Amino acid sequence: MKSLIYTPIATGDKLTEKLSGLSEEGFEIMFDSGGYHVQTNNGDFEELYKYIMPFYEQNDWGHRYVLPDNVPLSDDDEATVDQKVKETRANARLSYYFLPDKLKSKAIPVIQGSTYEHVTECVETYAELDKVQTVGFGSFETFGNNNGVNIISEDVATTLRYAVNLAHEQELEVHAFGVGGPTVIPVLNHLGVDSFDCSSWIRAGGYGEIYFPFKSPMHVSHDTDRNGPKVFREDLNQLRSESGHSCPFCRSYTELRESRISRILHNLIVLKEMSRGVGDYTTDEVLTQMNDQSRYTSLLRSLA
Known part of the structure; x- marks a missing residue:
């Protein structure tokens, strides 16, 4: 399956039209709500919500729809993280009920937070949304320009494994957002993650790697x-x-x-081969x- 993840709020109508055509040709398109994009560009979560929900309703040809999440940042204090996790859960529940019925089974609410309590609250909330089949995990540590690179530390690995086990108990699959690479894929596989997305192959190729x-x-x-x-x-x-x-x-x-371009395409092929064969x-x-x-x-x- 040819798969793409797409953040509508960060692009424009022409790309949306192009991706609609690719969907008809057999590409699986995941719509990312853009929570991370909004947070790192000093955007407003409420504005994101007002934008993305009508967009989803108007573009019902996608295969997965990530529900709006209020992304905690590395420098947020504990109270801010707690509040963002609470808002993520509340808005995921609200977003799910406002989605057209045909899209509910394609909805992906996002697990945020850094503690077992946060993870448990998220998974329990999403398990009550009866048609949801997949949850996302986005609580990785970050580094680099604009905190643009996700990494898995020992603490994150422990939290992710807990989230995967809890979600699987509820018969929910887990998608890991924005993390992947030749040495990361074996870790994701070992932790039981069902799917992941990343742009590391593009970034690495651009840097000559x-x-x-x-x-x-x-x-x-x-x-x-x-x-x-x-x-x-x-x-x-x-x-x-x-x-x-x-x-x-x-x-x-x-x-x-x-x-x-040759480096980028080579890197992409390596990751595709690894994701299919690491097991x-x-x-x-x-x-x-x-x-x-x-x-x-x-x-x-x-x-x-």
């Missing part, structure tokens, strides 16, 4: 002085042979080095392929 299965990102474009592992011409064939990965976009070292490996088999220096190698070893 390439992926190989179970390995940390490596720099292939050395025009800037960046830290981290690097790939030189003599390394490429060995990496392809050891990983078992081969695609049209990584056959040429020069093309990978010089073409941003075929035992945890020990995965760990033998991962980099010792990766944060997620030690995390997966700890979880196992």
Whole structure:
């Protein structure tokens, strides 16, 4: 299945029309409510709600509809997080009941918060929405420009595993928002997450990085002085042979080095292959392929 996640409030009508056509061609489109976009751009949650609910009603051709959530930020104090979680639950319940009946089974309310109590309150609230089949998890730690990169710390992993177990007990699937990469996917799989989305493959390709299965990102474009592992011409064939990965976009070292689009498409193919095949490996088999220096190698070893 070809899948896309789309944030309407961050784009425009022309892209919506294009995606509608792709939906007719067999693409699975998930509408993201835009809670994270609004929070990181100093937007207003009430304005988001007023925008997104009419949009959903007018565009009923999607496959999944993320309900509006008030996203806690890393620097929010405890009282603010509590309030945002409460608002997320209340608005998810309200949004669900105002959705057209044909969309209720496609609704995805979002688990927010950093404590077991927050998670429990969210899952119990969403389990009462009788047609909901999937819940989202977005409470990751962040870093980078504008807190744009989600990471899984040990604390987050513990909370996520608790959320997955609780949701599965209620026969709800769990989708992880905005986190993924060659070393993150084995952790998500180990924690029992059912699906995830990410844009790391685009960002990495733009920064001159390439992926190989179970390995940390490596720099292939050395025009800037960046830290981290690097790939030189003599390394490429060995990496392809050891990983078992081969695609049209990584056959040429020069093309990978010089073409941003080739890096991006190569990275996407690697993640697609991994997401489909990671369940075929035992945890020990995965760990033998991962980099010792990766944060997620030690995390997966700890979880196992």
